[in-house]
Amino acid sequence: MKSSPTGYGGGVPYDKLERYPQLKVLYAGSGFAKEYKEDRPHTFAWEDLVHSKRVTEKTPGSCISCKTSSIEKIWKDSGWGYATRKMPDFVAMGLGSIGCTNCHDPKTFKLRVVQPGFREAIADRGIDLSKASTQDMKTYVCAQCHSEYYFEPGTDRVIHPWAKGLDAASMYAYYETKPKGFDRDFTHPESRTPLLKAQHPDFEEYSGGIHAAARISCADCHMPKQIQGGKRVTSHAIGSPLNTVESSCLWCHKGKTKEWMTTRVRYIQDSVAELSKACMDALVQAHEGIVAGENRAIATDVLEKARNQLRQAQWLWDYTASANSMGFHDGVGSLRTLARSLELALKVSSMVTP
Numbered sequence: 550m551k552s553s554p555t556g557y558g559g560g561v562p563y564d565k566l567e568r569y570p571q572l573k574v575l576y577a578g579s580g581f582a583k584e585y586k587e588d589r590p591h592t593f594a595w596e597d598l599v600h601s602k603r604v605t606e607k608t609p610g611s612c613i614s615c616k617t618s619s620i621e622k623i624w625k626d627s628g629w630g631y632a633t634r635k636m637p638d639f640v641a642m643g644l645g646s647i648g649c650t651n652c653h654d655p656k657t658f659k660l661r662v663v664q665p666g667f668r669e670a671i672a673d674r675g676i677d678l679s680k681a682s683t684q685d686m687k688t689y690v691c692a693q694c695h696s697e698y699y700f701e702p703g704t705d706r707v708i709h710p711w712a713k714g715l716d717a718a719s720m721y722a723y724y725e726t727k728p729k730g731f732d733r734d735f736t737h738p739e740s741r742t743p744l745l746k747a748q749h750p751d752f753e754e755y756s757g758g759i760h761a762a763a764r765i766s767c768a769d770c771h772m773p774k775q776i777q778g779g780k781r782v783t784s785h786a787i788g789s790p791l792n793t794v795e796s797s798c799l800w801c802h803k804g805k806t807k808e809w810m811t812t813r814v815r816y817i818q819d820s821v822a823e824l825s826k827a828c829m830d831a832l833v834q835a836h837e838g839i840v841a842g843e844n845r846a847i848a849t850d851v852l853e854k855a856r857n858q859l860r861q862a863q864w865l866w867d868y869t870a871s872a873n874s875m876g877f878h879d880g881v882g883s884l885r886t887l888a889r890s891l892e893l894a895l896k897v898s899s900m901v902t903p
Contacts, residue, residue, distance in 0.1 A: 553789035555815040557822065557875035560788060562586040562597075571829035574836060575863060579735040579746060580604075588873075590787065595646035599636075609705040610634040614664050615694035618648035621663045629665070632705035652690040660686035664693035666707025674711060687766035692752035695767075695873070699748075702730045715753040717868040717886045721745075721861060740839040742856045745864045747871040754872045758879035765801070773797040814877055821869065821876030824887040828866040831894035835859050842901035855900045862893035 552559035565585040566572050576582040580603030589597055594616045598604060604612070611632040614620055619642075623631050654661050662668055662678055671678060671689065681689060697720060701708050708728070713719040724731070724745055733743035755761050760770070768783065773796035775784045790797035791814060794807040802810060839855050869876060869883045869890075876883030 551788055551792055554791045554811055555818050555875075557818045558789060558873050559587065560590045562589050569826075569829065571826075571833050574833045575829065575867075576735075576746070578738045579744075581746065591647040593646065595644055599640055604636055606635060606637055608636040609700060610636060610639055611700050611705045611707050612636060613639050613644070614666060614707050615647075617644040617646060618650045619644045620665075621650065624663070624665050629704060629706050632700070632707070651693075660690050662686075662689050662693045664707070666698060666709060667693035667696065670709035670711055684764060684766055687768035688752070688755075688761075691767040691771070695749055695751035697748050697750035697753055697868075699724075699731055699734070701728075711753075715756045716882070717750075717753075717865050718889075720750075720753070720868070721864050724864075737836060740836040740856065740859065741843075742836070742839065742859050742863075744860055745867070747864065747867040749871055749873060750868055751872050751874065751878065754869070754874065754876075754883070755878040757882045760878070770797050773800070817877050817880040818875040821880065821883050821887065824884060824891065825866065825870050825875075828862075828887050828890045828894060829870075831891055831898070832859070832863050832866060835862065835894045835897035838898045838901040845903070847901060851900060855897045858893050858900075859897045862890045862897065865890035865893070 552561045563586065565587065566582070572585060573582055576585070584602035586597075598612060598616045609632055613623070613631070613636075617639075649655070651663055652660060660683065662671075667689075668678065678686075678689065696709055698707050698709050700706065710720045710723045710728075713723045734746040736743050752767075755767065770790040771787050772783050772785060773790070773793050774781050775793075775796055776782075784793065784796070791811055794810050798810045799805060799807070835855075836859065839852060839859065842855070843852060865886050869886050872878065872883075
């Protein structure tokens with residue numbers, strides 16, 4: 550397992566709660582306050598799910614959608630019925646982790662998507678996967694799991710909130726419609742703010758960036774072509790493109806050097822990380838401000854407005870923070886989203902501060 554040369558992301562499972570102590574406040578009331586580690590590679594997906602402190606006997610089966618190559622058979626056997634079953638049922642089956650068949654048809658080896666929620670969501674966007682180009686499929690096979698979702702109340706179906714668009718503001722507008730009664734992921738126990746938790750919106754972030762505009766797929770960078778046995782093949786050692794700069798980056802960025810590329814990426818990620826930290830500090834202050842304001846018995850309508858703005862501010866920050874690229878997939882968009890988050894968080898503090 551490697552970490553990214555810039556220090557952001559990678560496959561080393563460091564403790565995010567320890568590195569960013571603000572998260573213990575921001576995620577209070579959710580499972581992420583119990584455990585939040587950097588993800589390991591695909592081969593560890595099932596193991597890490599089973600042993601996660603966030604998983605309990607009440608955790609819905611929806612969680613297996615992106616963690617096992619058995620999802621295709623389970624879906625064929627029971628449809629969305631698997632989502633309402635509980636995780637202990639599937640743990641007892643001893644399922645395997647993500648494998649070849651999550652992305653490849655076992656007979657033809659062609660690229661395919663098996664995650665049922667993504668298949669439904671992409672169809673709702675007017676895209677027929679059976680007619681998608683190979684270049685597009687090289688993104689969709691990754692996007693089926695590297696994307697934002699929630700579990701539909703009552704059915705626990707995996708829903709991608711894309712009806713109004715893929716950017717952070719559009720997804721927030723969708724969530725504000727309270728689809729099928731879904732209005733929050735958790736409630737903060739101190740500020741009593743109803744909050745949303747972003748789930749690695751990598752596809753959505755990428756979709757707003759320059760690489761998507763240039764029709765560069767996820768696999769082009771994260772699974773570059775390499776020469777093996779005299780043949781040009783696709784690498785399946787999926788990881789940071791900075792670990793394979795020559796084949797991942799310089800194939801397009803001709804005339805640049807490995808050092809230049811790494812420095813450029815680090816500059817973008819450092820800039821996003823700095824603003825993200827400012828947002829975390831401001832959000833913590835906003836939660837504390839609401840608690841203090843409630844203790845002073847300030848007007849109920851002021852508190853309600855403050856909570857609504859804090860909910861939006863935390864979502865905008867979390868959208869960027871929960872994606873895996875530390876903003877690189879869409880540097881300008883990430884900074885814009887974080888700037889709006891910071892603006893709203895500071896407004897909350899001013900609203901409840903005497």
